[in-house]
Amino acid sequence: MSEDVWIIGASMTPIRRHRDRDALDLSAEACLGALDDAGMSIRDMGVMAVGTQFEPYTFGQQVQKQIGQTGIPLYNVHNACATGATAVRSVLMEIKAGEADLGLALGVEQMTAGSPPYRSMKPAEGNEFTAEGRDGHVMPTEGILGTGQMFGVFAQTGMDYARQHDGVGFEQFAKVAEKNHAHSTLNPLAQYQRPYSLEEIMSAEMLAYPNTLPMSCPTGDGAAAVVLVSEERLRTLDPEVRRRAVKISASVMTSDPYDPSGLAHPDVNTLTRLAADQAYERAGIGPEDLDLVELHDCFATAELVHYDNLRLCEPGGAGEWIDRRGPWRDGELPVNVSGGLISKGHPIGATGVANIYEVTTHLRGEAGDRQIEGARVGMTHVIGLGSACAVHILERAAGG
Amino acid sequence: MSEPTATIPVVDYLVLDDGPAHLVGNRCEDCGATFLDRHNACPNCGGRRIERARLPETGRIESYTVLVRGAPKHIGPFVSVLVRLDDGTYVKANLIDVDPVADAVDTDRPVRIVTYPVGTDDSGTEAIAFGFAYDTEGSAQP
Ligand SMILES: [Zn+2]
Numbered sequence: 001m002s003e004d005v006w007i008i009g010a011s012m013t014p015i016r017r018h019r020d021r022d023a024l025d026l027s028a029e030a031c032l033g034a035l036d037d038a039g040m041s042i043r044d045m046g047v048m049a050v051g052t053q054f055e056p057y058t059f060g061q062q063v064q065k066q067i068g069q070t071g072i073p074l075y076n077v078h079n080a081c082a083t084g085a086t087a088v089r090s091v092l093m094e095i096k097a098g099e100a101d102l103g104l105a106l107g108v109e110q111m112t113a114g115s116p117p118y119r120s121m122k123p124a125e126g127n128e129f130t131a132e133g134r135d136g137h138v139m140p141t142e143g144i145l146g147t148g149q150m151f152g153v154f155a156q157t158g159m160d161y162a163r164q165h166d167g168v169g170f171e172q173f174a175k176v177a178e179k180n181h182a183h184s185t186l187n188p189l190a191q192y193q194r195p196y197s198l199e200e201i202m203s204a205e206m207l208a209y210p211n212t213l214p215m216s217c218p219t220g221d222g223a224a225a226v227v228l229v230s231e232e233r234l235r236t237l238d239p240e241v242r243r244r245a246v247k248i249s250a251s252v253m254t255s256d257p258y259d260p261s262g263l264a265h266p267d268v269n270t271l272t273r274l275a276a277d278q279a280y281e282r283a284g285i286g287p288e289d290l291d292l293v294e295l296h297d298c299f300a301t302a303e304l305v306h307y308d309n310l311r312l313c314e315p316g317g318a319g320e321w322i323d324r325r326g327p328w329r330d331g332e333l334p335v336n337v338s339g340g341l342i343s344k345g346h347p348i349g350a351t352g353v354a355n356i357y358e359v360t361t362h363l364r365g366e367a368g369d370r371q372i373e374g375a376r377v378g379m380t381h382v383i384g385l386g387s388a389c390a391v392h393i394l395e396r397a398a399g400g
Numbered sequence: 401m402s403e404p405t406a407t408i409p410v411v412d413y414l415v416l417d418d419g420p421a422h423l424v425g426n427r428c429e430d431c432g433a434t435f436l437d438r439h440n441a442c443p444n445c446g447g448r449r450i451e452r453a454r455l456p457e458t459g460r461i462e463s464y465t466v467l468v469r470g471a472p473k474h475i476g477p478f479v480s481v482l483v484r485l486d487d488g489t490y491v492k493a494n495l496i497d498v499d500p501v502a503d504a505v506d507t508d509r510p511v512r513i514v515t516y517p518v519g520t521d522d523s524g525t526e527a528i529a530f531g532f533a534y535d536t537e538g539s540a541q542p
Contacts, residue, residue: 129408129521134438136412143472144410144518144529146480146492147465155465156482163463163507170502208480209466209502258444261462263435264490265482 005092006234007246007394009038009227010360012353015191015345018221023055023110028066030223030350031106035067038227039241042068045227046100049075051087051107052349063106072100080384081298082253083107084224084352089251089390091228101233107354108223109347147208150385151216151299153266155208158301161308161318162210168304168319170210174201175322176300177215177342183329184339186370191220191345215300220345224353226360243397246360249283249377250393256386268302268383272309275391279379280311283393287311290333291375292362294355296383297340307335310381310391334372337362355380356392363396410518410529413437420457421515421530425489427453434489458535459485461507466500479504483511483532496531510535 011033013026027050035042050060060074073094079086084107091103129138142148147156162168178198184190196214204212229237234245254271256262262270280286287310295310297303304322307313312333313321321327327335338344338358341351359378361367380392409416413436415424427434430447434455441448464481471477477500483491496514498504512535519527 127521128523129519129525129527131408131412135436136409138408138410138527139519140472141411143467143475143478144494146482146494147467147470148492149467149470151470152465152467152480155467156463156480159465160463160482206466206468208468208470213469258433260433260488261482261484261490263437263443264492265463 002096003231005095005248006229006231007226007248007356007360008229008234008237008241008244009034009036009040010225010357011037012189012224012350012357013222014189015220015222015347017112017219018110019112022113023052023059023108024062024066026110026221026223027063027106027108030108030225031063031067031104034104034225034227039238040102040227042104043070044102045070045072045104047073047091047094047103049077049087049090049103049105051077051079051083051352052109053078053080053083054109054111054348060106079388080386081296081346081348082352082382082384082388082390083349084354085356085380085382085390085392086253086352086388088226088228088353088356088392089253092248092251095228095230101230103228104225105228105353106223106225107350107352109349110221111219111347112221151211152208153385154299154302155211156265157268157305158210158299161305165316165319167323170202171198172319172322173210173300173304174198174212174215176297176303177201179322179328180297180336180340180342181214183337183370184343187339187344190339190343191218192339192343211299211301215342217298217341217346220347222345222347222350222354224350224357226353226356244364245397246363247395247397248392249285249395250279250391252279252282252391254278254389266385266387268385268387269305269309271387271389272306272381272383275389276310276381279391279393285377285393287333289377290379292334292337292359292372292378293381294336294338294340294358294378295381297336297342298346300342302383303336303340306381310379329370329372337370337372352382352390355382356394359394363394406525407528408525410527414515414528414530416515416528421513422457423455423491423513423530425453425455426450434487436489436491455489456486457513458510459483459491459532460510461495461505462490464495464505464507466502468500481505481532494531495533497533506534
């Protein structure tokens with residue numbers, strides 16, 4: 001078994017509607033911040049991976065032109081909402097393979113100034129019907145044959161869980177958003193930083209039942225980056241760098257295995273369960289050893305089902321767990337103390353690095369007002385619909 | 401308004417001209433996995449012998465949502481359902497003939513495929529969509 005890979009630098013920009021900063025500027029801020037945090041230069045990096053969903057190809061090479069072109073291998077990666085975590089794992093794998101001993105991983109999205117390629121919605125009337133695509137559709141089928149949009153899919157996933165478990169309904173899902181909006185009031189990097197009452201959340205405009213607007217992630221821009229190092233190289237570094245180093249005890253990715261329902265409606269549960277179980281096994285820990293979790297709450301319904309998928313609550317007990325405030329920052333196991341995607345924000349490509357930044361910051365004891373005291377072990381989780389899942393388990397340096 | 405001269409299904413797995421409207425899928429001859437869309441090999445077992453299969457017209461709702469703000473503006477609020485047909489094949493569609501509110505959805509009641517016109521093109525061809533409605537035909541509701 002190869003040696004572990006460690007994080008020695010981490011940085012992220014605030015998540016905002018950055019109207020005056022493009023993806024390159026956001027990327028450069030995160031990368032330079034992570035390098036400074038590690039006490040390293042771009043010339044020390046042996047590999048780089050860059051994740052973005054919407055920027056054009058070889059975007060990473062354009063980032064290099066902002067921060068330093070040194071001729072190293074660069075992977076541009078693209079994996080929906082798991083894009084950032086995929087970039088981190090790409091660098092980790094290169095280090096594990098012995099091809100490099102230091103590397104930089106970046107995730108970024110600029111969704112305000114750029115324009116995500118949302119499909120246009122033609123009205124039903126007019127022209128001549130012509131069958132197109134693999135299903136021979138003669139018009140856009142969104143709204144005619146159900147919904148395939150992300151907010152609709154995650155709403156249905158939540159209602160499937162509610163159908164199968166008593167005591168889970170609109171109010172339990174809304175409590176997830178109440179918690180995450182409360183948490184983000186302590187996070188200066190979050191896009192929203194104000195509390196919402198449960199009543200305010202439940203009476204807000206309905207996006208797709210049961211998720212109202214404050215139960216859904218906003219559109220936002222930002223970037224996050226980490227510097228990774230091999231264990232062998234870490235031993236040669238400055239004691240202060242070693243003291244703040246965070247071990248990646250598990251880095252697991254899964255894709256969705258076959259399920260009869262999965263072709264009609266993406267299954268975000270099975271691949272999350274597979275990834276979590278593999279991550280616990282590789283790290284040699286269980287859910288009871290975790291001090292905090294940052295999981296993929298693109299919608300409140302998603303967070304609730306992932307309590308169960310990641311084994312954070314009793315099987316089937318996600319509704320009861322939020323009812324008794326288990327995942328609150330002062331509860332049994334704090335979940336999304338950053339505010340999560342619902343409140344911290346969700347710049348697609350940045351998300352899977354931003355959650356690693358968040359957990360790393362807590363494990364170093366540097367999270368300020370939102371610090372989870374004494375945090376030693378944390379988990380991050382992302383899902384890219386379609387589907388890709390990544391789970392990382394991070395641990396504080398022994399004696400740190 | 402003139403009578404439509406012809407009809408066309410909104411997607412090619414909806415069959416309108418062979419008895420009652422129904423869906424047709426593709427079934428793996430090796431493992432029996434059935435799907436609406438076209439696959440070069442079976443996503444379950446990798447088998448390459450895939451045959452067309454007529455799908456049942458009835459099933460049950462497994463999950464739903466009501467899109468309100470999220471609905472396309474020209475369509476307005478609608479109920480999206482994932483239906484497990486009686487042979488185990490899954491289909492995404494709208495639940496129709498109900499108000500678009502969560503209380504209108506009853507996952508215990510069987511549903512049946514129904515069709516309706518969804519638009520007419522410049523040559524007068526009418527597009528026919530399918531959805532699901534609560535099955536009252538032949539069911540012994542108390
Ligand atoms: Zn098969």
